[in-house]
Amino acid sequence: MRLWGPWHRRLHSQVSHITTPIFYPNARPHLGHLYSSLLCDVFHRWQLFKKGSSLFTTGTDEHGLKIQAASERAGYASPREFVDNLCRDFVKLDRAGDIRFTRFIRTTDADHVENVRKLWKLCDLNGFIYRGEHKGWYSVSDETFYPESKVQRSGTDADKFINTETGNEVVYHTETNYFFKLSAFRERLVAYITENPRFIDPSAKRLQVLRELQEEGGLPDISISRPSSRLKWGIDVPGDPSQKVYVWFDALCNYVSSVGGIDAILQDAIPEVALRHEGGNLEVSSAEWWRNTTHVIGKDIIKFHTIYWPAFLMAAGLPLPKQIVVHSHWLSNGVKMSKSLGNVVDPLLMIDHYGRDAMRWFLLENSQLEDDNNFQEDKLHSTRELLVSKWGNLVNRCCGAKFNLQRAVATFASMDRETLLNLLDGDQMLKEAVQKLFTELDMISEKMDGYISRFESRAALRNVWSVIDLSNTLIQDSKPWTKEGPQQDVIIYACMEASRILSILCQPIIPSLAARLLDRIDVPLDRRSVAFTKVGTDDLYGRGSNERGRPVPLQRKPLREQ
The missing domain is CATH 1.10.730.10 (Isoleucyl-tRNA Synthetase; Domain 1)
Incomplete structure (x- = not known):
């Protein structure tokens, strides 16, 4: 079985696959969701405009403890009903913003679930998964464990602990689950990111990731499952239904599911469901789409996409995507958006009024x-x-x-x-x-x-x-x-x-x-x-343009009453 190694990267300038993060539907979508989608949409449309072949995938990340808890609080009979309802809000925002995606993938989709199992089996077969006991500080909001060095008491509640990365609450947990040998990939990741300077963009984010990888103490192994007794809403670990697959291991796999799946990538094959570029009939193999994939993500999930995800792919013997583009966040009048402050921008409201x-x-x-x-x-x-x-x-x-x-x-x-x-x-x-x-x-x-x-x-x-x-x-x-x-x-x-x-x-x-x-x-x-798009290339326009009574392209609109 091939581990991470020198894949032949025959990148084709006329082929592109661009992805948003898949969004967590535990609440209604916000301005940041629209922004990520818009960056991808413009890139996708521009590629098609240049007569290239392009796929644009987005979607929702529907498993995990946070979804399970939110659905219970909202009184839904099951998490599935909860995500089915909220998923519509994300599609609605895309439609309102004229976001023209190729596929809206959900982690509850059958083909994706199968690919998660395949990714797990490949990593396990290659010797990068083991069972062990985990003790540490866990954040339900972030769905991840944090080391002691990144945990401190809350400034407002002495009995509450938070992590210093996101500021979300953490609680101490001891449990038995499966681990991924992330520590085995530290040097490989450093080498790859150094040798491919455009892999992470902008450069400041690339340097940030390299600093984290080179920190004293190395790159610790990570827990990639949760006990089914605690997490009921997730994908069973292959061969062990007492454990559910860690939500990030599950979610990140959506990107390969979207282009036909792991088997099609490994075989360099045309996916069973034909993926055709808009406006033509050029068929592209899953491997070609994957090698030309660009992930667009927010800065808060950089670690998962630039460290965890490449390591999972290396462990499975899969090639890495072409690039990971990291964008920053949106403030509201200079202040971080917060429900408690009442300054959260509703993108649907803005689109409805201003267009x-x-x-x-x-x-x-x-x-x-x-x-x-x-x-x-x-x-x-x-x-x-x-x-x-x-x-x-x-x-x-x-x-x-x-x-x-x-x-x-x-x-x-x-x-x-x-x-x-x-x-x-x-x-x-x-x-x-x-x-x-x-x-x-x-x-x-x-x-x-x-x-x-x-x-x-x-x-x-x-x-x-x-x-x-x-x-x-x-x-x-x-x-x-x-x-x-x-x-x-x-x-x-x-x-x-x-x-x-x-x-x-x-x-x-x-x-x-x-x-x-x-x-x-x-x-x-x-x-x-x-x-x-050059001067003098069209000699047919202008007929009737100077006739009276023609509608104006855009009319003025007053500032919205608040």
């Missing part, structure tokens, strides 16, 4: 991976206002009755750049402004590709704003309504080329609004692909 596209744009523009991000509703409102006043108004002005976009497009789309610019020789400032706008448009598709591929959403949207600002400045300074003939048409054409190209490129970011912006200037549906 899914404004919400998507705001979250992407006001976030970065490295630092905690700050949700402010007045800024969300301002974001929508800017989309109306800057982008929407640019389109509305150029589609006014005084201009003729169809004529401008028909005249200049097929004209070479130099000839077009020479028409402006009488106005050097205007010529330079149009030339600068075209130069930015020449580069923006490649720039956007780099930003989105690196999850630099803020930089991507700032680049979009800079081009919109150039277009608005061109309109404002040149005053096309005071001009006639070719000069007027060149200005209108340049500005609407900017809006057309930006709208096509922003389809993965603001799908509905981008479609309305393209509809407003009558861009044909078959001309909204990456092939049409």
Whole structure:
């Protein structure tokens, strides 16, 4: 049996599998769930936009003591009824946020349960699981044990103990269960992470993981089961129904379940349920999907994904995913969200009032991976206002009755750049402004590709704003309504080329609004692909765009009453 070793990593740039963490449905979804899903959705849509093959999986982590206890408190007849109910809330949020996943996996799905058993058996067969007694501080909230060094008395209750990592309560437990030989993988993990610097991103998180792995005392073995007498809601340990599989061992396995399962990966086979990329019929093997997998996770679960999960895979003789991207959390007006403080942001409420596209744009523009991000509703409102006043108004002005976009497009789309610019020789400032706008448009598709591929959403949207600002400045300074003939048409054409190209490129970011912006200037549906993101690549749009009474792409919305 092959243990962890040098797999042939034939990474295919046109194949990607991106995953959110599977979310714990012990309460309704929050802003952080939407943010993780949005990062994945934009990456997934962009991959499809580039004519690549892409899978996007998300879902719910439905086993464990926390679910068992929450269902009992809520008065449900069984944990299954409890998770069936809450699972719908996560799907509802995805639908509201226009999150277009490929599969919504649940850890109660039959194929996933079978893969958990397979993962356990492989780790056991290879000698990395043993039975023993465990004594230590256990957190029900985190579903994990903590070492003595990370436990302290609560500052508010002297009889209560908490862990220093998450601040959640811990209680001392002694029990017999199964252990995973995590200690055997310390050097291998350090070597792999060091030799593959993009495996964990951003780099600060990679260095954080390396520091933890190199801490004095080594990497202790971990308990990977719980007694069935205490944990009833879980998967039986293969061959020993007196124990249930540890919830993280169970949950992490969802990522391989989602691409056809362990057997299909090991055999480098097409999964039984055909996984086809959207818009085509290219079949990709489970192994190929898996080698091109990117996990997007919150910083609070970094240890499980960057230490436990790679070690489980190594022990089973499976390849590692391509990358693990770690993002930070969201605050509410600068303060950590808390039910007791009453400052928890309801993403469904925000989407219902301000719209899914404004919400998507705001979250992407006001976030970065490295630092905690700050949700402010007045800024969300301002974001929508800017989309109306800057982008929407640019389109509305150029589609006014005084201009003729169809004529401008028909005249200049097929004209070479130099000839077009020479028409402006009488106005050097205007010529330079149009030339600068075209130069930015020449580069923006490649720039956007780099930003989105690196999850630099803020930089991507700032680049979009800079081009919109150039277009608005061109309109404002040149005053096309005071001009006639070719000069007027060149200005209108340049500005609407900017809006057309930006709208096509922003389809993965603001799908509905981008479609309305393209509809407003009558861009044909078959001309909204990456092939049409250069100046002059579409000579058919603009027909009827200057007719009176056309609906505006986005209307103003007042700040929500609170």
